[in-house]
Amino acid sequence: MRAAQIRPLTFGNGNAKLDQAIFTFSLPAGHSCPFALECLTKSNPNTGGIADGPDTKVRCYAATNEARFPSVRRARWKNFSDLRALRSDKRMARHILDSLSRFAGIVRVHDSGDFFSEAYYRAWLIVAARRPRTTFYWYTKALPYWSRHVHRVGNGRSPGDPPNVVQTASWGGRYDYLIEDLNLRSVRIVLSTEEAVERQLDIDHDDSHAMTHGPDFALLIHGTQPPNTPAAAAVKELRRSGGFQGYGVTWNRKSLPVLA
Numbered sequence: 696m697r698a699a700q701i702r703p704l705t706f707g708n709g710n711a712k713l714d715q716a717i718f719t720f721s722l723p724a725g726h727s728c729p730f731a732l733e734c735l736t737k738s739n740p741n742t743g744g745i746a747d748g749p750d751t752k753v754r755c756y757a758a759t760n761e762a763r764f765p766s767v768r769r770a771r772w773k774n775f776s777d778l779r780a781l782r783s784d785k786r787m788a789r790h791i792l793d794s795l796s797r798f799a800g801i802v803r804v805h806d807s808g809d810f811f812s813e814a815y816y817r818a819w820l821i822v823a824a825r826r827p828r829t830t831f832y833w834y835t836k837a838l839p840y841w842s843r844h845v846h847r848v849g850n851g852r853s854p855g856d857p858p859n860v861v862q863t864a865s866w867g868g869r870y871d872y873l874i875e876d877l878n879l880r881s882v883r884i885v886l887s888t889e890e891a892v893e894r895q896l897d898i899d900h901d902d903s904h905a906m907t908h909g910p911d912f913a914l915l916i917h918g919t920q921p922p923n924t925p926a927a928a929a930v931k932e933l934r935r936s937g938g939f940q941g942y943g944v945t946w947n948r949k950s951l952p953v954l955a
């Protein structure tokens with residue numbers, strides 16, 4: 696299939712916690728995440744029904760959004776189907792480039808989903824190299840792909856990457872050991888602000904950490920969690936204490952950083 700014959704991919708603008716100026720790109724949660732483990736959650740493409748994985752500890756927020764909104768589900772599946780049909784890194788990169796505004800300043804790759812193949816991972820590196828004025832950032836559990844495309848890594852900076860790419864390894868996947876082996880900059884979901892303090896991690900509420908190079912950081916648990924789990928109890932306690940209510944509810948976003 697030639698890129699010119701298919702419809703453009705769908706990009707979004709911002710989300711409940713992101714500034715509208717940030718472009719987002721999404722694939723179906725879980726279905727496109729070959730390395731997800733403790734977060735693995737899938738929304739049925741037809742019914743929207745939620746299915747947790749056998750090792751799920753924290754339900755994927757993106758999957759619950761797919762369950763609630765059929766239009767979101769359809770857009771993500773269209774992106775996924777179109778890219779998989781293209782197969783090669785170069786064809787996928789061409790199609791992404793044709794679909795992405797040249798004026799995009801910041802792109803969050805995968806508001807939902809992950810790198811479903813190594814060719815697809817390489818496609819985004821090609822895209823970033825072709826758009827040096829755009830910052831591309833992502834969380835990923837596809838650490839085997841990342842590990843094969845870095846020469847040396849340390850403290851969130853990978854000299855093998857294009858300078859406009861900011862990657863963050865997400866704990867809770869099938870290859871967590873690579874985070875320490877390769878000293879990858881990482882993010883953890885924490886169940887309370889106290890846990891973040893104990894781990895000496897800042898909590899990122901607006902992707903300002905995720906989109907810039909820097910130390911490890913945390914995300915605070917939110918969303919609907921599987922019943923009778925520590926994650927569900929943590930969300931309940933956060934709501935009861937009147938603190939964090941979930942993104943897009945009462946949280947005041949910090950202002951976004953200015954990127955060089």
Ligand code: SF4
Nearest residue numbers: 725728731734755808
């Ligand atoms: S890897 Fe990300 S998108 Fe995929 S299931 Fe886990 S949290 Fe959801």
